[in-house]
Amino acid sequence: MKPVPPIDRLAGIGCYCTDFAGVGGAIKQDSADFKVSEIVGDLDFAQSYGGPYRYPLYLLDKAGVDSNHALFEIEKEHRVRLRVMGIKDARATTRQYAGAQHAWKDPPRKLVTRRTRIMLQGFTKRPIGRESLAGNEFEISIRGCRGSIDNFVPEIGRIANFYGLQRFGSERLVxxxxxxxxxxxxxxxxxxxxxxxxxxxxxxxxxxxxxxxxxxxxxxxxxxxxxxxxxxxxxxxxxxxxxxxxxxxxxxxxxTIRRLFVQAYQSYLFNLCLSRAIAAGEEIASPKPGDLCFEMEGPATFGRIIKFDAQSKALQVPAVRMAGYTFQPGKGRFESITRQLLEEEGVVARDFYVKEMQELSQQGGFRQAPLWCRDFSHRDSTVSFKLPKGSYATTLLRELIKPEDPIRAGF
Missing domain, CATH: 1.10.1510.30 (Hypothetical Protein Yqey; Chain: A; domain1)
Incomplete structure (x- = not known):
């Protein structure tokens, strides 16, 4: 299997998961090459203000700016403070939802800045939160693509759900x-x-x-x-x-930026955990006795966390317990690796409760081990697919492209 670039290893990504040779090329050479639209789940809203529907809901279109800086730009130019459900990259054309955190009867219906546009969609019962985000839909053009993508399709199910380089600052990786x-x-x-x-x-x-x-x-x-x-x-x-x-x-x-720092460290440990599991020959897409799993609710919705049950007819997806102050390792294969990593790092679970900066404390939680890609299709050198929230399109694309230099290839 092809060795990974050095910058991937710095992010804890120690391997490729597919034998596919790669088509080469680059992404994000222009914002229009990388299109992202949010997929929402339970987002109850009304067209007009009234009754319990009091919180403005906007559709935010942006290009050439990340979500955090888009919100800064809107607040600076229009004195409107909004929050989004998910963070989107700067080098992309994106459509996502944004909402006010307070009731507002007569909010502006449309606002435009140099790199953003927001349009009022209606009003929600409560401020929007990450729980309403189901995933993202992507349409991505690969420039300089060589070879056929057809042989890549059967291997998609083997890809690990690594956090992409963007999580760590891309070229700065800090x-x-x-x-x-x-x-x-x-x-x-x-x-x-x-x-x-x-x-x-x-x-x-x-x-x-x-x-x-x-x-x-x-x-x-x-x-x-x-x-x-x-x-x-x-x-x-x-x-x-x-x-x-x-x-x-x-x-x-x-x-919002400060919290990303501790979350990035958790992500690094997660990447290392999956990399070690794969290096040890573990099949990360299929559950084993002792694993914790997400019980799927339908084809693309992650439900409750359960212990793997070989007798169950429900679809079960291996889950990794993230490092955090509630981390209590059991006997699962991923938990054992994370425990070892924490020992090597000289860190214990309670260290993630930061008394000196309590707002940065991180509890932990769970994340699916395989990349749960749905509806993958391609036309010439353009690929389309859907991913659940928190998963990175670039994680799939690095397996497809196999870039020699991820940063210069747009990662």
Missing amino acids: THLVGRAIIKRDFALAAKLLLCHTTEYDSEASREIRSKCEDPANYQQALKIMPRGMDIERQLLSALADGKDAISALRAVQI
């Missing part, structure tokens, strides 16, 4: 390192990594700025030359330059 430092209570290191960490993909200008951030004496000078696009770093550096301690400075970064 978010899980920041998260690890937070879990280990080294908040000064977390701030330093966020400001100063560089990779081979950094420009000379970026390297110069991050090098200056190594020395507190240079903070004011670094702020003057730091571009607006480095908004997270600017927030952190401005707080440090004002003399705030590391915890207070980290809190200058918006909470």
Whole structure:
């Protein structure tokens, strides 16, 4: 099986899952090449305000900006604060739902910014949450595709549900390192990594700025030359330059971004767990005695967590218990690996309850081991498919393309 690129290993992805040779090519060369639309489940809303239906629901179309920065842009230009159910990448054309967190009788019906457009759809009974998101539908064009995709289709069921590079900052690949430092209570290191960490993909200008951030004496000078696009770093550096301690400075970064750091560390451990299981010859798509499983409700809805029951007629999908402060390893194969990883990392479950920054504490939870892809089809070099929430289209595409350099190939 083809070896994985070094950057994949840095994200905990240690293997490919298919024998397919790969078609090569690149994705996300233009925002229009990567189209994403949200699939919602139970989203009860009315066309007009009244009775229990009091919370505005919008459809957000965006291109060339990630979801968090799209919301910043809308709030800055129109003084409208919204929340989304899922985070979408910048290098894509996306359609997703956004909602206000307070009752609002006469909200604007349409708002436009440079990279976004929102249209009022109606009103919900309560603010929208992630529980209403069922998944995402993708239509992706691969530029420079070589060879046939036909032989890839039978292997899709073997793909592990790895978190993609976007989870870790893509070419910077730093978010899980920041998260690890937070879990280990080294908040000064977390701030330093966020400001100063560089990779081979950094420009000379970026390297110069991050090098200056190594020395507190240079903070004011670094702020003057730091571009607006480095908004997270600017927030952190401005707080440090004002003399705030590391915890207070980290809190200058918006909470939705801060939470991603610890979640990225959990994701890294999950990727390592699946990689080790596959390297040990485990079949991650089929449940075994001792496994915890999702009991499927219909063809694409993940239901309750159960112990694998060989006598059950219900479809059961292997589940991995995520690291978190409620993690209690049982006898399952994935739990045993995660326990070993935590020992190697010098971390225990209770470390994920961060007393010093309680808003970043992470309980844990479960995630399906195989990538649960549905309705895959292709036409020439364009592929279409559906994935449940939390799964990455790029996880499927890396198996299809087998890129030599994932970052330059658009990952």
